[in-house]
Amino acid sequence: xxxxxxxxxxxxxxxxxxxxxxxxxxxxxxxxxxxxxxxxxxxxxxxxxxxxxxxxxxxxxxxxxxxxxxxxxxxxxxxxxxxxxxxxxxxxxxxxxxxxxxxxxxxxxxxxxxxxxxxxxxxxxxxxxxxxxxxxxxxxxxxxxxxxxxxxxxxxxxxxxxxxxxxxxxxxxxxxxxxxxxxxxxxxxxxxxxxxxxxxxxxxxxxxxxxxxxxxxxxxxxxxxxxxxxxxxxxxxxxxxxxxxxxxxxxxxxxxxxxxxxxxxxxxxxxxxxxxxxxxxxxxxxxxxxxxxxxxxxxxxxxxxxxxxxxxxxxxxxxxxxxxxxxxxxxxxxxxxx
Numbered sequence: 263x264x265x266x267x268x269x270x271x272x273x274x275x276x277x278x279x280x281x282x283x284x285x286x287x288x289x290x291x292x293x294x295x296x297x298x299x300x301x302x303x304x305x306x307x308x309x310x311x312x313x314x315x316x317x318x319x320x321x322x323x324x325x326x327x328x329x330x331x332x333x334x335x336x337x338x339x340x341x342x343x344x345x346x347x348x349x350x351x352x353x354x355x356x357x358x359x360x361x362x363x364x365x366x367x368x369x370x371x372x373x374x375x376x377x378x379x380x381x382x383x384x385x386x387x388x389x390x391x392x393x394x395x396x397x398x399x400x401x402x403x404x405x406x407x408x409x410x411x412x413x414x415x416x417x418x419x420x421x422x423x424x425x426x427x428x429x430x431x432x433x434x435x436x437x438x439x440x441x442x443x444x445x446x447x448x449x450x451x452x453x454x455x456x457x458x459x460x461x462x463x464x465x466x467x468x469x470x471x472x473x474x475x476x477x478x479x480x481x482x483x484x485x486x487x488x489x490x491x492x493x494x495x496x497x498x499x500x501x502x503x504x505x506x507x508x509x510x511x512x513x514x515x516x517x518x519x520x521x522x523x524x525x526x527x528x529x530x531x532x533x534x535x536x537x538x539x540x541x542x543x544x545x546x547x548x549x550x551x552x553x554x555x556x557x558x559x560x561x562x563x564x565x566x567x568x569x570x571x572x573x574x575x576x577x578x579x580x581x582x583x584x585x586x587x588x589x590x591x592x593x594x595x596x597x598x599x600x
Contacts, residue, residue, distance in 0.1 A: 266559060266576070272316070272332065273566065273586075274302025274552070274594035279318060281332065282572070282586055283600075289572070289585045294332050299323035303405075304349040305554065305596035306332070309374070310357045313598070317359065317375060319347035325361055327375050341378030342369045351407045356414045360433070362404025366393060366421055370433050381417075381433035389438040393424030396513070406449035406492065410457045418460060418475055420447035426462055428475045442478035443469045449492040450475075453531060455500040461532050463490035465511055470532045484535035487524045491550045496578075497560035503528040504579055506550035506565050515568065520547025525565060527579040540581035542573070554595035566592025 271282040271289065278297035282289040296302065300321025309315035316328045318335070324345035326335045339345065344363040352359045359371045361378070367385060369378040393402035404427075406420035419427040423446040426439040446465035453459035460471040460478075467482030468490060482488060487507035496502035508515065509522035523546035525538040552566030561578040570589035575582045 266556075266562070268600040269556065269559075270598050270600055271554075271564070271572070272306040272596040272598065273572070273589060273592060274304070274306060274318070274596075275570075275590035275592055276301045277590045278302070279306065279332065280589060284585075287583070287585070291586055291589060295328070295335050296320055296323070296326060299326065300346075301591075301593045303551075303593045304347075304351075305552075305594040307350045307352055307359070308596065308598055310352055310354060315374070317350055317352075319350040319361055321346055321348075325350065325375060325378075338375040339378070340376065341371075341380060343367060343380060346403065348403050348405050349407045351409055353409050353414050354411050358414065360407050360409070360417060362407050362419055364395075364401055364403025366390070366402045366404050366424065368404060368407070368417065368419060368429075368433055379433075381429065381436070383434065384419075384427060384429075384436045387427070387436055387438050389424065389440070393421055395423060396511075405447065408450040408452050408460070410452050411454070412457050416474075418450040418452070420450045420462060420464075422446060422448060423465075426450060426475060426478070439475055439477070441476070442471075442480070448490055451493045451495060453500055454495060459531065461493055461503070463493060463505065465489050468493075468505070468532050468535075481532040482535070483533065484528075484537070485526060486537065487522065489521075489549070491553045491565070494553050494555040494563055497555060497557045499560070501529060501531045502578070503532055504553065504555070504563050506553055508549040512549070515549050519545070521549035521568070522546065523548060523550050523567070525550070525573075525579065525582070538575075538579045538582070540579075541575075541583050552592050552595045554597050556597045558599070562597075564595050564597065566595050568592070 324339035444464035470481035548567035548569035556562035
């Protein structure tokens with residue numbers, strides 16, 4: 263097992279990327295780059311073939327790439343129509359990169375981000391007339407993307423707000439999947455032990471598909487808060503899932519009692535959930551916006567909050583402690599090593 267002392271966090275915030283390094287029980291953070299480029303809502307993507315090559319999807323500057331571990335960056339948006347980027351993923355076999363944007367579009371690169379291909383037929387779906395977003399100008403975005411490790415042709419996306427989309431031909435054609443899934447989709451995840459199992463989080467709980475995303479059923483039993491962050495799948499026990507949620511959507515986070523957040527674990531791949539409380543405050547005014555696991559230490563989970571704090575569990579969710587504070591609102595976390 264790798265020592266946690268060499269663990270490094272790339273923390274995406276509402277204003278740029280921060281680097282956090284462990285020092286004993288706590289973490290020290292410093293601004294790394296991309297301040298002024300908008301929120302980094304998707305975890306920084308570390309390239310499959312070169313760990314010093316990092317990609318970031320920014321809210322105002324499109325996709326940015328670093329070749330030196332995050333110290334210097336440049337914009338790589340050749341072919342990307344919209345600089346409001348929300349999510350970025352890389353296929354583990356082909357190394358192809360996919361980016362989701364607002365307005366809702368997907369772009370694909372086969373050359374490390376030098377050039378991008380517009381998966382334009384996503385915008386031709388008849389259901390796009392229904393896609394929306396609560397805040398003006400009410401334009402939807404692709405909030406999350408997931409790829410099937412066993413089939414590079416399959417791309418799944420979560421539209422906020424517009425259900426789930428799927429391509430089975432590498433992005434050439436798309437289908438909007440509505441059966442059994444919530445309109446306000448937040449993320450999609452393919453289960454590592456069975457890629458036919460797809461789990462989506464939303465603003466109304468969790469939804470599970472056992473047929474590759476053809477249809478979903480609600481999987482929110484035990485969740486008393488349902489405005490969900492992303493899922494983390496336990497790297498050694500894929501039946502164990504972890505997430506966090508707010509009791510109410512963002513406009514209500516400004517109320518005196520705040521978001522009333524909670525952390526949850528499922529031990530049966532989403533069919534039921536248990537609220538976690540060890541080491542946590544009785545009342546969380548902040549909302550959870552980022553979750554992450556450590557692939558090398560599967561019982562480790564991080565949660566990043568809108569109040570700029572990050573919480574850590576190293577015992578599978580039994581207990582948590584705050585390891586960072588003072589950051590801008592946390593939007594994403596990527597765990598890696600020195």
